Amino acid sequence: xSGANAGTGAVISAxxxxxxxxxxxxxxxxxxxxxxxxxxxxxxxxxAILLPFVLMIVMSFWDxxxxxxxxxxxxxxxxxxAEKPIYSALLLRSLWVSGIATLATVLVxxxxxxxxxxxxxxxxxxxxxxxxxxxxxxxxxxxxxWKVILGYEGVINSGLMSIGLIDAPLDFLIYSPGAVTLTLAxxxxxxxxxxIYVSLEKIDRSVLEAAADLGDSPLVRFxxxxxxxxxxxxxxxVFLMFIPTVGDYVTPTLVGGPDGAMIGNLLQVQFGGVNNxxxxxxxxxxxxxxxxxxxxxxxxxxxxFRRWAT
Amino acid sequence: MDILDQLGAMKDGxxxxxxxxxxxxxxxxxxxxxxxxxxxxxxAPEDNPTYFTWGGYDIPxxxxxxxxxxxxxxxFSTYGATEDALTKLRSGFVAEVSHPCMSDVPVWNxxxxxxxxxxxxxxxxxxxxxxxxxxxxxMADGKPWMVPFSWGLTSxxxxxxxxxxxxxxxxxxxxxxxxxxxxxxxxxAGDVWWCAAIRAGIDYKDIGTPExxxxxxxxxxxxxxxxxxxxxxxxxxxxxxxxxxxxSSLLWNSSTxxxxxxxxxxxxxKPKEGALAYVCGLxxxxxxxxxxxxxxxxxSLISQPSGEFLLxxxxxxxxxxxxxxxxxxxxxxxxxxxRDPVTILAANHLSSPQSMEWGAATVAELxxxxxxx
Numbered sequence: 001x002s003g004a005n006a007g008t009g010a011v012i013s014a015x016x017x018x019x020x021x022x023x024x025x026x027x028x029x030x031x032x033x034x035x036x037x038x039x040x041x042x043x044x045x046x047x048a049i050l051l052p053f054v055l056m057i058v059m060s061f062w063d064x065x066x067x068x069x070x071x072x073x074x075x076x077x078x079x080x081x082a083e084k085p086i087y088s089a090l091l092l093r094s095l096w097v098s099g100i101a102t103l104a105t106v107l108v109x110x111x112x113x114x115x116x117x118x119x120x121x122x123x124x125x126x127x128x129x130x131x132x133x134x135x136x137x138x139x140x141x142x143x144x145x146w147k148v149i150l151g152y153e154g155v156i157n158s159g160l161m162s163i164g165l166i167d168a169p170l171d172f173l174i175y176s177p178g179a180v181t182l183t184l185a186x187x188x189x190x191x192x193x194x195x196i197y198v199s200l201e202k203i204d205r206s207v208l209e210a211a212a213d214l215g216d217s218p219l220v221r222f223x224x225x226x227x228x229x230x231x232x233x234x235x236x237x238v239f240l241m242f243i244p245t246v247g248d249y250v251t252p253t254l255v256g257g258p259d260g261a262m263i264g265n266l267l268q269v270q271f272g273g274v275n276n277x278x279x280x281x282x283x284x285x286x287x288x289x290x291x292x293x294x295x296x297x298x299x300x301x302x303x304x305f306r307r308w309a310t
Numbered sequence: 311m312d313i314l315d316q317l318g319a320m321k322d323g324x325x326x327x328x329x330x331x332x333x334x335x336x337x338x339x340x341x342x343x344x345x346x347x348x349x350x351x352x353x354a355p356e357d358n359p360t361y362f363t364w365g366g367y368d369i370p371x372x373x374x375x376x377x378x379x380x381x382x383x384x385x386f387s388t389y390g391a392t393e394d395a396l397t398k399l400r401s402g403f404v405a406e407v408s409h410p411c412m413s414d415v416p417v418w419n420x421x422x423x424x425x426x427x428x429x430x431x432x433x434x435x436x437x438x439x440x441x442x443x444x445x446x447x448x449m450a451d452g453k454p455w456m457v458p459f460s461w462g463l464t465s466x467x468x469x470x471x472x473x474x475x476x477x478x479x480x481x482x483x484x485x486x487x488x489x490x491x492x493x494x495x496x497x498x499a500g501d502v503w504w505c506a507a508i509r510a511g512i513d514y515k516d517i518g519t520p521e522x523x524x525x526x527x528x529x530x531x532x533x534x535x536x537x538x539x540x541x542x543x544x545x546x547x548x549x550x551x552x553x554x555x556x557x558s559s560l561l562w563n564s565s566t567x568x569x570x571x572x573x574x575x576x577x578x579x580k581p582k583e584g585a586l587a588y589v590c591g592l593x594x595x596x597x598x599x600x601x602x603x604x605x606x607x608x609x610s611l612i613s614q615p616s617g618e619f620l621l622x623x624x625x626x627x628x629x630x631x632x633x634x635x636x637x638x639x640x641x642x643x644x645x646x647x648x649r650d651p652v653t654i655l656a657a658n659h660l661s662s663p664q665s666m667e668w669g670a671a672t673v674a675e676l677x678x679x680x681x682x683x
Contacts, residue, residue, distance in 0.1 A: 066666055084678075275396075
């Protein structure tokens with residue numbers, strides 16, 4: 001009887017010992033604590049982003065044979081991308097279109113964010129909600145409404161015709177790279193507005209006062225203080241918008257027409273009708289690299305700007 | 311115990327714990343059982359097979375017999391081009407019934423994703439024109455891989471009031487400089503490539519040769535600057551025809567009936583070179599989970615009422631002989647059809663099976679051309 005009791009006692013006392021050791025370990029090592037907290041996100045990142053990305057890179061060196069893959073590594077897909085003009089042309093057009101769209105959006109959103117951050121003092125939340133209200137509608141609906149606005153019998157054309165400015169509808173409004181740029185700039189505006197607003201909101205007002213006290217004119221103060229301090233928000237906005245829009249294929253499909261096609265359209269057909277997944281993977285890899293290069297150039301430019309401003 | 315008694319007892323504070331628990335128990339059981347009882351009268355979506363088809367065939371009118379039997383429609387999934395559909399099926403999507411065209415059968419079969427159809431399970435099979443399925447590549451041991459569902463022509467739908475023909479209805483309209491940027495086109499290679507081959511004067515027997523490939527590509531490149539929009543979405547093309555944004559488009563004749571009904575003066579061209587003829591139909595997935603009901607989907611689609619709907623509303627040829635009884639010769643002629651599919655198909659150009667590689671190459675080349683390269 002007493003022996004059995006002793007046995008149970010040992011088991012019970014063992015448990016707090018391990019738990020204690022674990023918590024002591026956690027307490028002592030900050031890095032371990034950090035990784036434990038990151039674990040759920042890390043697992044998702046590895047499973048849903050890193051692994052597919054590696055698979056994509058590996059697949060881009062394969063070859064499609066009928067319905068199957070030839071898995072002997074080959075550079076053939078990359079060679080084709082380098083040799084045929086369509087790939088570089090569509091890639092450049094995509095970078096150009098979404099670059100312009102990003103630039104336009106940031107330029108338009110910055111004053112809006114500035115206004116809400118510095119000149120609105122009550123009901124800021126309400127203002128933000130009102131400004132971002134259009135983005136509560138579906139992405140697709142917003143593109144379609146641009147189709148209605150820009151279309152052959154659309155709002156702009158019928159408006160101009162009814163006041164007698166034009167006789168026949170302007171047919172360059174829709175189905176052109178310009179239409180894609182305009183639609184992208186509008187449909188992604190919320191992604192630019194919010195980060196810029198947050199970084200402007202965080203600027204310490206006393207720094208601005210100090211600049212004014214020391215004799216800076218409002219314009220100089222903006223370029224020396226406000227803009228450099230809000231740069232993280234601008235950079236975030238640029239990346240949040242530029243990266244996804246380069247590969248967008250819904251907008252060019254609906255408002256781009258034959259001349260407004262982008263690299264995303266070409267990529268999509270590789271996984272659809274053309275049924276050449278390795279080629280699609282290679283295009284995706286090249287696209288990611290191109291975005292990375294443009295992004296790094298942009299970061300270098302902003303670093304130069306900061307050095308110049310200070 | 312009556313419900314009022316119970317409520318009264320509760321009010322008076324006289325309801326025993328046992329009685330209260332009993333009522334709760336009964337309530338719990340009845341709540342749990344409610345979904346079971348309705349399941350029997352109303353089939354749930356998971357009981358029905360999936361029909362994978364072009365947008366526009368996902369409508370109740372084609373499932374009158376099926377609805378009579380089950381009181382429900384099958385599930386639908388739609389696509390814009392058969393090439394996309396096959397890729398989706400190959401990546402593991404299981405739809406009991408798919409809807410490609412007859413000339414796709416050998417390529418689709420080579421995936422090993424389909425099973426032969428036991429026509430003895432189709433009550434309407436006897437009324438189907440044998441000429442629409444008895445192709446040697448479609449039949450094995452007297453059983454078809456594909457049950458035909460519709461046939462018809464791909465040609466141009468044009469605005470009578472905006473187009474002037476120089477020398478009778480001809481494919482030259484789609485290449486006419488006078489209408490530059492006022493022409494539309496379907497987008498899938500299955501239609502565009504084959505129609506351009508007619509324009510290039512290629513016999514369909516030789517369409518698979520490299521020379522023909524180059525010729526068709528060249529013809530399409532000539533056409534590209536004239537085209538305002540390529541779309542697999544007929545609604546987009548219909549709207550553009552209605553507004554006059556385009557005067558003509560490569561299209562199926564369903565648009566003619568639809569637009570004429572809306573008062574738009576359009577006509578379905580009968581080009582002197584002949585139009586592209588097609589026979590499309592239904593294939594059965596080899597792992598079809600709801601095989602019995604899948605057969606009812608097939609039977610419903612080839613039934614007399616479905617065929618009448620196709621002829622009347624879409625202007626597509628029916629495969630059921632009985633479906634034609636309600637229509638006059640003039641009505642059929644307006645749709646570019648006739649009472650005998652064989653004559654119509656022979657008078658135009660019927661697409662024929664090609665290799666998978668050729669198909670993929672045409673899609674890839676067409677994408678290049680559409681993007682301007």
